[in-house]
Amino acid sequence: MLSGDPAALSEAGLHPRFPAELDRADFKLSDAQLVIARQQGFAGWTQLKAAIDVMDTAEGALPLKMNYLTPELPVANVDEALKAFTALGSRTAWRYEDSFACMFGGGNIEIFFRRSSDPQPVTLYLKVDDANSFYAVFQAHAALLEPIRDTPWGMREFAVRTVGNHILRVGHGESRAEDRRSTV
Numbered sequence: 602m603l604s605g606d607p608a609a610l611s612e613a614g615l616h617p618r619f620p621a622e623l624d625r626a627d628f629k630l631s632d633a634q635l636v637i638a639r640q641q642g643f644a645g646w647t648q649l650k651a652a653i654d655v656m657d658t659a660e661g662a663l664p665l666k667m668n669y670l671t672p673e674l675p676v677a678n679v680d681e682a683l684k685a686f687t688a689l690g691s692r693t694a695w696r697y698e699d700s701f702a703c704m705f706g707g708g709n710i711e712i713f714f715r716r717s718s719d720p721q722p723v724t725l726y727l728k729v730d731d732a733n734s735f736y737a738v739f740q741a742h743a744a745l746l747e748p749i750r751d752t753p754w755g756m757r758e759f760a761v762r763t764v765g766n767h768i769l770r771v772g773h774g775e776s777r778a779e780d781r782r783s784t785v
Contacts, residue, residue, distance in 0.1 A: 631646070634646040637649070668709075669709045669711075671703075671711045671712065671713055672712055672713070672723065672725055673712075673713040673714075673715055674712060674713065674714050674715070674720075674723055674725075674765060674767055675715055675716075675717035675719075675720035675721060675723075675765065676714050676715070676716060676717065676720050676764060676765040677716070677717065677718075677720055677765060678716070678764075679696065679699055679700065679701065679702045679714045679715075679716050680699065681764050682702070682704075682714040682764045682765060683696070683702055683704060683714065684764075685742075685743070685763055685764035686704045686706075686712065686763070686764075687704075688742040688743075689738065689739060689742055689743065689763070689769075690706065690707075690738060691704045691705060691706040691707075691710075691712075692704070692705055693705070694711065699716065700715065700716040701713065701714070701715050701716070702714045706727075710727070712725070720765045720766075722765065722766040722767050722768065723767050723768075724767070724768040724769075724770065725767065725768070725769050725770070726770045726771075726772070727769060727770070727771045727772075728772065728773065728774070729771060729772070729773055730773060731773060732749060732757045732758055732759065732771055732772045732773045733749065733757070735759075735771045736749045736759050736771070739759070739761050739769075739771065740759075740761075743761035743762065743763050743769070744761060744762040744763075745759070745760075745761055746759075746760040746761055746762050746768065747759055747760040752772075755774055755775055756772040756773065756774055757772055757773050757774075758770055758771060758772025758773075759771055759772070
């Protein structure tokens with residue numbers, strides 16, 4: 602907001618006092634909350650929060666909030682795993698000696714690697730915005746198991762085998778017209 606971003610200024614127009622009375626420098630968290638609530642069709646933040654609370658307690662809702670899930674892959678060699686996933690575009694977030702490490706892939710993507718004397722392969726599914734772009738990178742740095750394709754369940758996806766024989770399936774949903782034309 603303070604940066605003067607045109608999109609943010611346009612959205613701030615949902616605030617009843619902006620731009621006439623509200624100085625950009627005075628735009629507070631409560632002002633942003635009001636704008637967010639109005640974007641979602643609520644009169645204010647309290648009403649939006651109440652609607653979210655109802656969704657959280659609705660039948661079938663989970664009783665505990667979960668933020669994200671971090672898989673832990675067993676590998677024979679943590680350094681090899683980090684090196685392999687770095688080639689796929691991630692970076693090492695932290696490590697503990699040679700027995701445990703975390704790789705960060707952007708967004709909310711983390712994978713833990715734990716040294717194991719008998720690692721059993723695991724399959725992970727990575728949802729992305731553009732599977733074609735990932736395919737171009739991954740086919741050069743991992744063993745291709747399945748070429749990129751459109752699935753009957755509406756995904757554009759491919760599969761590679763990574764370090765430790767783990768399988769990484771990568772895809773995006775709702776096949777787009779340009780994907781259907783592509784024979785990558």
